[in-house]
Amino acid sequence: MTDQHPKGGPHITQERRLLTSIPGPRSLELADRKARAVASGVAVGLPVQVVAAGGGIIVDADGNQLIDLGSGIAVTSVGNSAPRVVDAVSRQLAAFTHTCFMVTPYEGYVALAEKLNELTPGTHEKRSALFNSGAEAVENAVKIARSATGRQGVVVFDHAYHGRTNLTMAMTAKNMPYKTGFGPFASEVYRAPLSYPFRDGGRSGGEAARDAIDQIEKQVGAENLAAVVVEPIQGEGGFIVPAEGFLPALVSWCRANGVVFVADEVQTGFARTGELFACEHEGVVPDLIVTAKGIAGGLPLAAVTGRAEIMDAAHPGGLGGTYGGNPLACAAALAVVETIEAEGLVDRARDIGKTMLERLTALQEKDPRIGEVRGRGAMVAVELVRPGSTEPDADLTRRVAAGASAKGMVVLTCGTYGNVLRFLPPLSMPDHLLDEALDLLAATFQES
Template structure:
């Protein structure tokens, strides 16, 4: 039995006061997790995958504790969801108070004020000082679908453009917007009509092409193959998530926005993964200096409860007929209570600055590894959203096999990592903003050792 313990430290934000330590008391996964995984195989659809089959009983700060008593360093945040920390006290308190009042009425039947307050907060926090409206939904994919519906209704046009390496969801419409076939699209077609793809700015793999030039390349393809007169919307992640944490070259996004404005095309920023302090700005669009017409949000919005939103220009958001958007659970009162507490924490705890501190640690240490190891082809991202792209040291080709070995070794040592990228060769770092520095550094040391041994 391997036992690894590190000195405990105070949890700076969020979660029950769990010891902030990596602690392995069994192999990973342990016997109780293995038993639960066997039950999963008998009860849950095989199509529902699991990255690391450890079954969690507690979480907070920067750790997850499993049924076997192992304490693992969390460098994934449930895919960028628990930015304020897992089971953050202010979120738990707000949800418990709402739970004691009522759990559901359906906002479109008998409304409640917390939905309005969430909308008001989103209208204030998102870029731009124009009049805005918001609508609440359940998941990122559902919000993307509604943004597309709204843009089509407003413009009277049908075509929508997404980009190479994009990820926008797994529903029928959003699969068509998502670029990666396996596992997200394979065998699930046909997909929705009038969805098109344009080339992305990918500095590491397009020779550092200037952002303005890359945007003009995309615009030329759009004009030739679709025509602005048929285009309802352009949708893009300001930093691509599942596609590999691709940060477009400076000038790419502003050039696209300008073209959309000039051609009466709705510009949709998908900030599902980049939103709410994750990138060291409240939204990644802030860093780029762009003001989207519509913004799609989810993940970090409600501290782990299911909620998503579309916020945008009032004239666009008000276009659909009454009853045209909505849903039974959209803006559920428990999720709204969680969102209000979560968004307050981003501001009161100054988590934008904290994300930048985490980003400095991540990029500093990962770039040092890159200097020493040519298999680390690129380090990119912003704030607490950083990735490394692993490649063949000689050819520079993507090395998914190496990536898999590194991640498996880190998992075995109690560090939760996520992969991404069209080529399966990117490791993404998405720690909760509540993680202590010492725990973050230890997690990076484990990753470095796993890479060296791979």
């Protein structure tokens, strides 16, 4: 029997509360059931049995209330069970749940495509296509770019993460746990060096871009290249913010060489970084932009949006999928956009980021194990190292994350070297919870 919490979403009291150790006995029961029923390849970070969530709180089956610094990996940016999302999905649920847009279309899909065409960077004519997941959308962006250019090559970057399908595993840099044992992978995928300011020895964004472009020209050749695919701020790779000028230089080179510039904004999109899309921090206008995660408030949805002449290059029937642009997910996404606008969540992301960067930087000044504090908006990370060096300290990262969990916080890790703590609080999190989380984090560092 699964415990049910009578009230979710905004009805949850916004306070941390620990009634048992984390995880508690009810959650441990579910962990035992999971071990006997679910494939072992599906791992979990914090084995608590969630029964409700809202604002900045996750409630477990033991009655514990944890501060959520993960947002389901940047998915519930507007908050879990946000009222507009619940209302919109409920109305759609009562009308119809599915027809397959490719069989008998419906307005929700078209309305969301119109909204994405309006909101994404650039004033050029655009088209959109809807899918189920970020990885699926990345694959389709590559398909579209290849169709538009007649070329096959795809360039991605060091530390990149683009998904778990065969093509996106090839595009992803990190071997464990994403790639090992799952090959062979798709061909015609090439890797270039990224701008990584903490580890670049002072290279500017322009210099890093020249190094990347030089390698692309020598090892791939522009005439063979369909697309350059890059996360404006890397996610799983460590929340790496490229140095200023890196992305614009790549865009300029792509434009000059007929290469499609694809921005993977799966984790950075929809207000997360203090702009609606992370590209906007440097005025970058991608040819194609890939969105997912925060787009639909927790329902599975993704999109590719881009220049009409590129998007329309694929032949009729070449794009689609049974569930892509499901009517429930489209209703949720339109409600997410309405919530972002009505509640000023772009500004809220900036406020959260300001608080987090100030507090974490102050912590860094006292703790030499914090090599760098970085991020934009409510997408912030700390990279942990051996004191006085840039040597990654993955063991410390695990200890801090475990200590934070024991205190009642959901904290995620990431990074090629496993040494980055990443923070993705819901934009609906109240200030007092954010302050408490940062106090608890400081205490955790002292104890670790």
